[in-house]
Amino acid sequence: MAISIESLSVSRGGVNLLQGVDIELENGQAGILRGPNGVGKTTLLRALAGLQPVESGTIKCSLEDICYSGHADGVKPTLTVQENLEFWANIFGSPSISEVAEKFMITDLLNSKVGNLSAGQKRRVGLARLGLTGRQIWLLDEPTVSLDETSVKIFGNIIKAHLLEDGCALIATHIDLGLENKAQIIDLLKYKATSGKLSNSNEAFL
Amino acid sequence: MSFWEYANPVKFLNLSGALLPYFSIFAAITIIAGISWGFFFTPDDYKQGATVKILYVHVPSAFVAINAWFMMLVASIIWLVRRHHVSALAAKAAAPIGIAMTIIGLLTGALWGQPMWGTWWEWDPKLTSFLILFLFYLGYIILWAAVEDPDTAADLTSILCIVGSVFAVLSRYATNFWNQGLHQDASLSIDKEEHVADVFYYPLIVVMAGFVLLFVALVLLNTRSEIMKRRAGAIMARSRM
Amino acid sequence: MIALIIRDLRISVRAGGGFGLSLAFFFIIVIFFPFAIGPDLDLLSKVAPGTLWVGALLACLLSLERIFALDFEDGTLDLLATSSLPLESVVISKALVHWLTTGLPLVLLTPFFGILLGLQNSNIIFLIISLIFGTPALSIIGTFGAALTAGMKRGGLLLSILVLPLYIPTLIFGAEAARRGIQGFETQNSILLLLGVSLLSWAILPFAAASVLRINLR
Amino acid sequence: MPDLGKYAFHVLASYGATGLVILVVIIWSYLKHERARKTLLSIEEKVNEK
Numbered sequence: 001m002a003i004s005i006e007s008l009s010v011s012r013g014g015v016n017l018l019q020g021v022d023i024e025l026e027n028g029q030a031g032i033l034r035g036p037n038g039v040g041k042t043t044l045l046r047a048l049a050g051l052q053p054v055e056s057g058t059i060k061c062s063l064e065d066i067c068y069s070g071h072a073d074g075v076k077p078t079l080t081v082q083e084n085l086e087f088w089a090n091i092f093g094s095p096s097i098s099e100v101a102e103k104f105m106i107t108d109l110l111n112s113k114v115g116n117l118s119a120g121q122k123r124r125v126g127l128a129r130l131g132l133t134g135r136q137i138w139l140l141d142e143p144t145v146s147l148d149e150t151s152v153k154i155f156g157n158i159i160k161a162h163l164l165e166d167g168c169a170l171i172a173t174h175i176d177l178g179l180e181n182k183a184q185i186i187d188l189l190k191y192k193a194t195s196g197k198l199s200n201s202n203e204a205f206l
Numbered sequence: 207m208s209f210w211e212y213a214n215p216v217k218f219l220n221l222s223g224a225l226l227p228y229f230s231i232f233a234a235i236t237i238i239a240g241i242s243w244g245f246f247f248t249p250d251d252y253k254q255g256a257t258v259k260i261l262y263v264h265v266p267s268a269f270v271a272i273n274a275w276f277m278m279l280v281a282s283i284i285w286l287v288r289r290h291h292v293s294a295l296a297a298k299a300a301a302p303i304g305i306a307m308t309i310i311g312l313l314t315g316a317l318w319g320q321p322m323w324g325t326w327w328e329w330d331p332k333l334t335s336f337l338i339l340f341l342f343y344l345g346y347i348i349l350w351a352a353v354e355d356p357d358t359a360a361d362l363t364s365i366l367c368i369v370g371s372v373f374a375v376l377s378r379y380a381t382n383f384w385n386q387g388l389h390q391d392a393s394l395s396i397d398k399e400e401h402v403a404d405v406f407y408y409p410l411i412v413v414m415a416g417f418v419l420l421f422v423a424l425v426l427l428n429t430r431s432e433i434m435k436r437r438a439g440a441i442m443a444r445s446r447m
Numbered sequence: 448m449i450a451l452i453i454r455d456l457r458i459s460v461r462a463g464g465g466f467g468l469s470l471a472f473f474f475i476i477v478i479f480f481p482f483a484i485g486p487d488l489d490l491l492s493k494v495a496p497g498t499l500w501v502g503a504l505l506a507c508l509l510s511l512e513r514i515f516a517l518d519f520e521d522g523t524l525d526l527l528a529t530s531s532l533p534l535e536s537v538v539i540s541k542a543l544v545h546w547l548t549t550g551l552p553l554v555l556l557t558p559f560f561g562i563l564l565g566l567q568n569s570n571i572i573f574l575i576i577s578l579i580f581g582t583p584a585l586s587i588i589g590t591f592g593a594a595l596t597a598g599m600k601r602g603g604l605l606l607s608i609l610v611l612p613l614y615i616p617t618l619i620f621g622a623e624a625a626r627r628g629i630q631g632f633e634t635q636n637s638i639l640l641l642l643g644v645s646l647l648s649w650a651i652l653p654f655a656a657a658s659v660l661r662i663n664l665r
Numbered sequence: 666m667p668d669l670g671k672y673a674f675h676v677l678a679s680y681g682a683t684g685l686v687i688l689v690v691i692i693w694s695y696l697k698h699e700r701a702r703k704t705l706l707s708i709e710e711k712v713n714e715k
Contacts, residue, residue: 052665068529072522078461090450202440256669263683314679341612361662376616434701
C-alpha cells in the first residue's frame with residue numbers, strides 16, 4: 001500500500017473541512033481528488049505532505065517518499081531553467097537533469113531565464129522538479145493550471161509512465177488526464193464535515 | 207481532580223469569575239494599607255530625605271514588571287508543550303499589564319533620579335534595562351496584534367517570548383558591563399531589599415504583595431476577556447456554516 | 448545545503464537581487480553623520496565606532512525582509528519544507544548567505560569608512576575585529592525575525608520592531624569592544640562576550656527560526 | 666500628612682503617575698471585559714433563538 005489514510009479530519013481557518021476521509025492507493029495507482037472549490041483539496045494535500053497538522057485520524061505513508069507540488073512553482077525568475085533544475089536536483093540528490101528535461105519537453109528551454117518564459121512553460125519547469133526528486137508518491141495540487149492541451153496530454157503521459165514504474169500520485173484536478181483505469185476518482189464532497197463542526201482549537205471554547 | 211482541568215476555557219471562566227472579586231478586594235486592601243503605612247508612618251531616610259517614599263511605588267512596580275515577563279515565559283512554555291489555550295491567552299493578557307508596570311517603573315525611576323542624581327534620566331544599567339524590557343514587551347504585544355489566526359499568533363509569540371527572554375538576560379548583563387553602575391545605591395537596587403532598613407522594608411513587602419494581587423486580578427480579568435472573545439468567535443463560526 | 452547557498456548567492460548578484468543595496472545604504476549613513484555633526488574630525492573619530500556599528504546594524508536590517516519573503520511567495524519554502532533538507536539547515540544557509548552578501552562586505556569596507564570618520568589606521572583594526580565577530584550574530588538574529596514575519600503582508604516594519612531589541616546585546620558588546628580598543632583600553636573581555644553572543648545566537652536560533660517557519664507555513 | 670520638604674513634587678508626582686497608570690489599566694481592562702461579555706451574551710442569545 002502506497003498511501004493509506006484512515007478517518008482523517010482536517011481543518012482550515014478554524015473550521016473543520018473534511019472528516020472521516022478514507023483513501024487507499026496502491027503502487028501504480030493514481031487518485032484524482034474532485035470536489036467544488038473550498039471543499040478542502042489543498043488542505044488535504046498539504047496535510048499529507050506534513051505541512052499542516054491534522055485534527056485526527058491516521059496517515060500511513062512515509063514522508064520521505066512524498067513529493068508535494070502546490071499552486072506556486074518554486075522557480076526563480078532570475079535564474080535559468082538549467083540553474084533552477086540543478087538546484088532541486090542537488091537538494092534531492094538526483095543527478096541527471098537532461099533526462100528529466102527531455103521527459104518534460106523543456107530541453108530547448110534549458111538556457112533561457114525563467115523570467116522570460118510563458119506561464120505554461122514556467123509551469124512545466126516547476127513540474128519537472130517532480131521527475132528530479134525520484135520520489136514515489138506525487139501530491140499534485142492543480143498541476144495543469146496554465147498548461148495548454150498538448151502540454152496536458154504530455155503531462156498525462158508522464159504521470160502514466162510514473163505509475164507504470166510503480167509510482168503513485170494523488171492529484172487535485174478538474175481535467176481529465178487520460179489515466180483511464182489506473183485512476184481512482186475520489187469525490188471529497190462525501191467527506192465534507194457536518195455543518196457546525198469547528199477545528200479542535202475552536203471547539204475547546206464551546 | 208487535576209489542576210489542568212482548569213485549562214478548559216469554560217471551566218476557567220467559571221472559576222476565574224468566582225475568584226476575581228476576592229483578588230480585587232484583597233489587592234485594593236493590601237495596596238491601600240501598605241501605601242498608607244509607608245507614606246504616613248515611616249520616617250524620612252537620613253540621606254535621601256522624603257524621596258525614600260518613592261520606594262513604595264517604584265520597587266513593587268519594577269518587581270511586577272519583571273515577574274510578569276517571567277510568568278509569560280512560563281505560560282508560553284506550557285502552551286507550546288501542553289497546548290492549553292488558557293495558558294496562551296493568559297500570556298497575552300499579562301503583557302499589557304507588564305508594560306504598564308514597566309512604564310511606572312521608568313517614570314518613578316526618573317522622578318526619584320532627578321533629586322538624587324540631579325538629572326531626570328541617567329543611563330544607569332537598571333533604568334536602561336527597564337527601557338529594554340519595555341521594547342521587548344512592545345514587540346511581543348505588536349506581534350500578537352499582527353497575526354490573524356489565534357493559534358498561529360500564540361505559537362509565534364510563545365517562541366518570541368522564549369527567545370526574547372534569553373536576549374533580555376543578555377541585555378541585562380550587557381548594560382551592566384557597558385555602564386558599570388556609576389550610581390549603584392543600595393536602596394535604589396531592586397534585588398537588594400536586605401539593605402533597606404526594616405522600617406522601610408515591612409510596608410514595602412505589604413505593597414509588593416498588593417501589587418502582585420493586583421497583577422493576578424488584572425490577568426484574570428484580561429484572560430477572561432480573551433476567552434470570551436474566542437468563544438464568541440467560535441460560536442459565530444459555527445452559526446455561519 | 449551548499450546547493451541552496453549557491454543558488455541564493457546567484458540570485459542575490461543577479462539583476463534585482465538586492466546585493467549592494469545595503470552597502471549603499473551603509474555608505475550614505477556614514478557620510479550623513481558628518482553632515483549632521485559637523486566636519487570636526489576629532490569629534491567624528493570619537494563617535495565613529497558607534498556610528499559605524501549603528502550603520503552596519505541598520506544596513507543589515509534593511510535586507511532582512513528579503514530573506515524569506517520571496518521564497519515564501521513563490522512556494523519554494525513549501526517545497527524545501529517537504530524535501531529531505533531540514534528547515535534548520537535552510538535557516539543556517541539563509542543566514543550565511545545574508546552574512547556573505549551584507550555582513551562581510553560591510554566588514555571589508557570598514558577601513559574606508561573609518562578614514563572618512565577620522566579614525567587612525569591603527570584604530571580601525573578594532574572596528575574590523577568587532578564587526579567580524581558581531582555581524583554573524585546580526586545575520587542569524589535577523590533571520591529569526593524574518594522567519595517570524597514570513598508570509599505577513601507589510602511585515603517590514605514589524606520585523607524591525609521585533610529584531611531591534613534582540614540586537615541590543617550584540618550592539619553593546621560590539622561597539623564597546625571597538626570603543627575600548629580605540630581609547631587604548633583592554634578589549635579582550637568585550638570581544639569574548641561579543642563572540643559568546645554570536646555563538647549562542649548561532650547555536651539556538653536556527654532551531655527557533657525553523658519551528659517558527661513551520662508554524663508560518665501551515 | 667507628612668512633611669515632604671523640598672521633595673514634595675517628586676514624591677507626589679510618583680504616586681500620582683503610578684495611580685494614574687494603574688487606573689488607566691484597570692479601566693481599560695474592565696471596559697474590554699464588559700465589551701467582550703456583552704458581545705458574547707448577544708451572540709449566545711442570537712444562536713439560541715435560531
